[in-house]
Amino acid sequence: MDASVQTRLDDFIRHKKLRRTAQRDAIAKAVFSKDEHFTADELYERASKTAANTSRATVYRTLGLLVEAGLLREIDLGDNQTTYDPNFLSKPAHNHLVCIDCGRVVEFEDAHIALLNDCVTRRLGFRPLRQSLRIEATCEQLRTKGRCPNLIAARLSGKRLRKK
């Protein structure tokens, strides 16, 4: 975990007159140790391995805290559960493309998209706060070549492909 994240979290905690605890530290560490998306439960598993006592309840509560602090973002990948994305600190305006063949999620930034959406928002009489764009697409490689390395990998790992 990057030192500035730690600082920002500390500041937030102090500012809100909350307390720094071992659990919060451990969970924050688990959140920012990778750039992968995760669900609350996946994080609970991960945090459990490192820190001895961390309950699901505390994971949920701490996730809420991190979101409120602006360090973490909830995203919707269309699979009926909240996914958390720790990469908005490094890429503040990125979007997500979900391949419905293999379930792979591609993050991408595009200044034109961000700008255009902002313009449209203002034209409608609003002040833009945040935008979330999810593009669902199929893999062009699978269509033309008949195979997609990600799809094969996904099937091998027993990954759930789409919706429920």
Place this chain on the structure above:
Amino acid sequence: MDASVQTRLDDFIRHKKLRRTAQRDAIAKAVFSKDEHFTADELYERASKTAANTSRATVYRTLGLLVEAGLLREIDLGDNQTTYDPNFLSKPAHNHLVCIDCGRVVEFEDAHIALLNDCVTRRLGFRPLRQSLRIEATCEQLRTKGRCPNLIAARLSGKRLRKK
């Protein structure tokens, strides 16, 4: 409900070797009788008034059917429950702006946004299927004039403003 919707639903049902039932007709009618967004439960309430026997289970099952038939779309307004949008038939590529002051949802179409997203998707090596953009914003009127007619209306009607 527009006749073409009826036809498309009939075709879908026939094609899938399903059966046309009074409940499905009643629910479809309730879905397409307005252009308002709704939740499963709101639809259940609405359908109950018209058709005598319609259970929640059947509402959920029929919603799935309509989505699968491409007549209805699930959207995410960020309030932790599935919202259904019956307006994609008339506006196939529209997006949603949610005012976080008053909870109002504004639908808007913008050909530039759609086109730009499609280009970006292709550049990434994918074939675009659908895109969902949600913009969260604050009401400019509220900020500058100190009041927003929608917010007042929302508060009066006891509308839940954002998240849970």
Place this chain on the structure above:
DNA sequence: GTTATTGCAAATGATTTGCACAAGG
């Protein structure tokens, strides 16, 4: 010492499902 935080287990709320009965084709 206060007051916030935690873990547990129970509660919640939306959605799904098993099953016996009802009804389309």
Place this chain on the structure above:
DNA sequence: CCTTGTGCAAATCATTTGCAATAAC
């Protein structure tokens, strides 16, 4: 008839919450 659809109530699943014990500051 034969198979699909329905209502009901019970089951699921992610998430939240009440509460007594625990730990920050």
